[in-house]
Amino acid sequence: MRKLLFLLFIMIGQINFAQKIDVKSIQLLKGTEDGGCFHPVFSPDGTYLLSTAENYTGLKQHNLVTDEVVTLTTDAGAGYGVRISSDANTILFRKTEMKNNLRYTSLQQYSLSDKKQMKLTDAMREKISPVFVGDRAAYIKNNSLMKVGKTSNKVVSYINVEDKKMVLYSGNTRHVLSPNGEDKSYFWASVSPDGKHIVYTVAAYGTFVCNIDGSNVVSLGKLNAPVWLNNQWVVGMNDQDNGYQIIASEIVATTIDGGMRRTFATPMVGIAMYPSVSADGNKIAFNTEKGEIYIIDIQIN
Secondary structure, three states: OOHHHHHHHEEEHHHHOOOOEEEEEEEOEEEEOOOOOEEEEEEOOEEEEEEEEEOOEEEEEEOOOOOOOOEOOOOOOOOOOOOOOOOOOOOEEEEEEEOOEEEEEEEEEEEEOEEEEEEOOOOOOOOOOEEOOEEEEEEOOOOEEOOOOOOOOEEEEEEEOOOEEEEEEEEEEEEEOOOOOOOEEEEEEOOOOOOEEEEEEOOOOOOEEOOOOOOOOOEEEOOEEEEEEEEEEEEEEEEEEEOEEEEEEEEEEEEOOOEEEEEEEEOOOOOOEEEEEOOOOEEEEEOOOOEEEEEEEEEEE
């Protein structure tokens, strides 16, 4: 019995040790000192970060090696739902414009190697969501995946929110998921790196994790704008508002079973919002209410 208890103690200690997150440093991203940079997104290779205006107008590239900042586009709507190819060279985004008091959207592509922007579709009234099929541009329109050009590749598991419902696109199939009920409104949904889980937020009910098929729903409490840190941790923001604007916000990490929750201390900033995670899970970027961007270097032991 003593041996069994000893082994159990060792196992619990190893689990707790494996789940510990250590903060190595928190630094202001150079070039964002004057603010105006919001909603950061890391490139898959970790060499740069994208930012946009608070209202998602334009895209800036922040080189994390040279500290160079380049404006890629000033198009309205470009920063909302922006996508980066796995080789980090191609950026896919939407351009919104008004014509006769009506909103139109087109799919745009920016090539970092060519330093050129290209229009991939004509402006349309329908809502579209950019997505990559392999490294080829595609978009979702009217509940269908539309590929740009010829490609035989199939879409990797991808969650899109359509009419306030989660829709899972996988291969050439489409599945509507309503794990908390069909009467709920879903948003901020994404698939885990290993493709086994989905994190999502339900309006007025908080954030949840479920299996890729919508089963085994677990509540994570309040955790807005959630993103995957790795397959076991999710990062989001715990924000408070006065009905008009956010008055306080902290960056929080939680395990997908809801068993462990870690708040990152950021005493140098007033409000920490909209986290983004590097592909290797070692960095978390967030913006302040002024549009400064900070990067937290972490280590998961």
